[in-house]
Amino acid sequence: SAVISQKPSRDICQRGTSLTIQCQVDSQVTMMFWYRQQPGQSLTLIATANQGSEATYESGFVIDKFPISRPNLTFSTLTVSNMSPEDSSIYLCSVVFGFAYGYTFGSGTRLTVV
Amino acid sequence: DAKTTQPTSMDCAEGRAANLPCNHSTISGNEYVYWYRQIHSQGPQYIIHGLKNNETNEMASLIITEDRKSSTLILPHATLRDTAVYYCIVQTGNQFYFGTGTSLTVIP
Numbered sequence: 256s257a258v259i260s261q262k263p264s265r266d267i268c269q270r271g272t273s274l275t276i277q278c279q280v281d282s283q284v285t286m287m288f289w290y291r292q293q294p295g296q297s298l299t300l301i302a303t304a305n306q307g308s309e310a311t312y313e314s315g316f317v318i319d320k321f322p323i324s325r326p327n328l329t330f331s332t333l334t335v336s337n338m339s340p341e342d343s344s345i346y347l348c349s350v351v352f353g354f355a356y357g358y359t360f361g362s363g364t365r366l367t368v369v
Numbered sequence: 370d371a372k373t374t375q376p377t378s379m380d381c382a383e384g385r386a387a388n389l390p391c392n393h394s395t396i397s398g399n400e401y402v403y404w405y406r407q408i409h410s411q412g413p414q415y416i417i418h419g420l421k422n423n424e425t426n427e428m429a430s431l432i433i434t435e436d437r438k439s440s441t442l443i444l445p446h447a448t449l450r451d452t453a454v455y456y457c458i459v460q461t462g463n464q465f466y467f468g469t470g471t472s473l474t475v476i477p
Contacts, residue, residue: 286463290467292410297468297469297470298456299467300464300465303464347412347413349412351465357415358413360413360414362412363410363411
């Protein structure tokens with residue numbers, strides 16, 4: 256399975272600012288995914304990031320708020336823009352090599368907006 | 370959207386088997402059933418997955434009914450470290466959609 260590194264592991268940010276989260280994978284993967292986990296809740300898929308094309312966003316998530324980059328097959332970033340306290344969550348990236356192997360998740364970025 | 374339903378919470382005595390059920394009545398023939406767990410808001414940890422046959426690994430066993438509409442994850446000898454939220458997931462297209470999961474508490 257892949258090893259995923261996410262940075263930062265946690266941050267406290269002022270409202271109105273933006274934070275970019277990085278996700279680095281030790282192997283080349285076609286599909287990368289970004290999830291949000293609000294306090295006490297399950298994981299919600301934000302978007303699918305494919306190299307060479309625009310990210311595909313799930314209902315309720317928009318590119319202006321959560322722009323995603325995918326410059327190569329091992330790296331992706333998620334930006335949380337114009338943050339408000341409601342954006343306080345854990346953000347996780349994940350990858351899949353094939354559905355016979357399942358998804359691998361990073362350890363997450365714990366974001367607190369004050 | 371998630372295609373699974375699970376009980377919200379369960380308790381299990383330490384050393385006993387923990388049996389976690391999951392319903393996935395709309396599963397398609399080529400969709401896998403996956404089980405993950407999440408401890409203290411860490412990243413979800415893979416446990417096991419299966420398509421049609423029962424599966425066993427060093428962590429758990431997965432029992433899938435013949436009609437594939439439900440499954441059960443079995444932790445054979447639960448320990449306190451198995452206290453976590455357990456998610457049963459059926460892929461939808463290329464995506465994983467998480468349901469609410471089952472919060473398992475292992476009691477000493």
